[in-house]
Amino acid sequence: MFMQALWRPMRLVAFLLLAAVAVATQAQPKGTPPTPLVDSMRGTTPVDKESSAPILYPTENKDIRRTRNYAMQPPTIPHSIDGYQVDKDFNRCMFCHARTAAEAAKSIPVSITHYMDRDNNVLADVSPRRYFCTQCHVPQADAKPLVGNTFVDVEQLLQRKPGVMGSTK
Amino acid sequence: MLDLIKRYWKTITRPSAYYSLGFLTLGGFIAGVVFWGAFNTALELTNTETFCTGCHEMRDNVYQELQTTIHFTNRSGVRAKCSDCHVPHNWTTKIARKMQASKEVWGKIFGTIATREKFLEMRLELAQHEWARFKANDSLECRNCHDYGSMDFTRQSPRAAEMHSTYLANKEKTCIDCHKGIAHHLPDVAKAKEQ
Numbered sequence: 001m002f003m004q005a006l007w008r009p010m011r012l013v014a015f016l017l018l019a020a021v022a023v024a025t026q027a028q029p030k031g032t033p034p035t036p037l038v039d040s041m042r043g044t045t046p047v048d049k050e051s052s053a054p055i056l057y058p059t060e061n062k063d064i065r066r067t068r069n070y071a072m073q074p075p076t077i078p079h080s081i082d083g084y085q086v087d088k089d090f091n092r093c094m095f096c097h098a099r100t101a102a103e104a105a106k107s108i109p110v111s112i113t114h115y116m117d118r119d120n121n122v123l124a125d126v127s128p129r130r131y132f133c134t135q136c137h138v139p140q141a142d143a144k145p146l147v148g149n150t151f152v153d154v155e156q157l158l159q160r161k162p163g164v165m166g167s168t169k
Numbered sequence: 170m171l172d173l174i175k176r177y178w179k180t181i182t183r184p185s186a187y188y189s190l191g192f193l194t195l196g197g198f199i200a201g202v203v204f205w206g207a208f209n210t211a212l213e214l215t216n217t218e219t220f221c222t223g224c225h226e227m228r229d230n231v232y233q234e235l236q237t238t239i240h241f242t243n244r245s246g247v248r249a250k251c252s253d254c255h256v257p258h259n260w261t262t263k264i265a266r267k268m269q270a271s272k273e274v275w276g277k278i279f280g281t282i283a284t285r286e287k288f289l290e291m292r293l294e295l296a297q298h299e300w301a302r303f304k305a306n307d308s309l310e311c312r313n314c315h316d317y318g319s320m321d322f323t324r325q326s327p328r329a330a331e332m333h334s335t336y337l338a339n340k341e342k343t344c345i346d347c348h349k350g351i352a353h354h355l356p357d358v359a360k361a362k363e364q
Contacts, residue, residue: 063328079326083238083351090355106331 057141065108066140070154074136081139086132093133094126212267216252226282227251234353254310254352255299262306293356300345308344315344 045051059080066076084092096105114130115123152160185193214220222228232251235241240249257263275281282288282295303310317337322330336342349355 061326063326079328085350085354087354089357090350092350106328 057143059139059141069151077137077139079139081134086134091126091131091133093137098126212263215267216256218250218252221251224277226277226288230282230285230288231353238352240352249314249352253313257306257309258313262309289356293358293361296349296353296356297361300349303345304343311344311348 039045042051059082060078061080063079066078068075081093086092094110095101096107097110099109101107102109110126110130112122114126117123117127118129188196222232235251240254242248256266280287282291317333320333322334325333332347336346337344349358
């Protein structure tokens with residue numbers, strides 16, 4: 001009963017508020033430029049404009065094993081993997097890189113660590129935590145690096161002369 | 170019944186009393202051309218993508234998957250439509266396939282794969298039919314476009330070139346043996362081995 005009595009004036013107040021807001025937005029002066037938004041992906045292109053995408057570099061597809069940059073580096077994929085299906089039904093990578101497929105496909109079988117669970121128990125099939133290959137292994141493109149890199153291989157680091165930061169002789 | 174057949178037999182063996190020989194032969198020829206043209210046009214109509222994707226079973230499942238593959242979009246814009254891979258191009262084999270496909274009409278009427286779940290349930294069996302067909306005809310539909318004689322191994326990746334120049338060359342393998350699931354997603358193939 002009390003709520004019903006209150007409802008009518010409340011409705012009136014709400015209507016008046018809405019009307020005031022509408023008038024206020026209309027009264028705002030036009031032509032003020034919006035502050036430019038700088039986005040890491042879009043650059044300074046405004047949100048209402050379409051930014052031009054960077055070109056796609058072709059994947060290196062030479063099938064030659066690449067040197068690992070450090071001992072525990074997941075090897076990079078030396079071939080293209082376009083359209084490879086890796087889901088609960090099928091794993092296109094394991095089609096060739098499984099232990100049993102390696103001979104026929106002349107591929108490098110995935111290491112034993114991929115068959116181990118987190119407690120180091122060796123399983124019959126690839127461990128679920130290692131199932132999605134591209135989490136660690138990626139193909140490479142001959143693209144211009146986005147950022148600089150001063151990485152030095154540990155072997156070079158050991159051979160460097162004292163006092164020389166990562167000397168390559 | 171026998172009487173009826175006899176009566177018709179008499180009618181068609183007796184020379185025509187009203188129509189000239191010219192009308193009958195020429196008319197028959199024209200009617201034949203018209204019939205054949207109409208038949209072939211209707212048959213070709215069932216080979217179009219619009220026809221295939223007219224059913225939600227095809228449009229929502231396999232057609233969606235095809236669109237992400239190189240057989241649908243690529244740099245040169247040459248593309249394969251459903252019938253390019255699933256219907257033989259030669260007349261006799263095409264008719265044989267079309268007659269086989271009447272089973273698909275049955276499936277449509279009774280909603281064999283009317284839902285996504287039903288489709289996924291049956292997908293392995295359907296895929297196996299298609300693999301068996303490709304295996305039996307030596308991947309004919311692949312070879313309609315991908316001619317072995319025109320393959321330039323030097324333009325292929327070393328891995329592909331080696332495979333093609335050995336297993337495909339000595340006919341030990343055919344396209345489908347290695348290239349399963351290139352235009353559609355693969356079902357759980359491990360289940361196939363259990364059967």
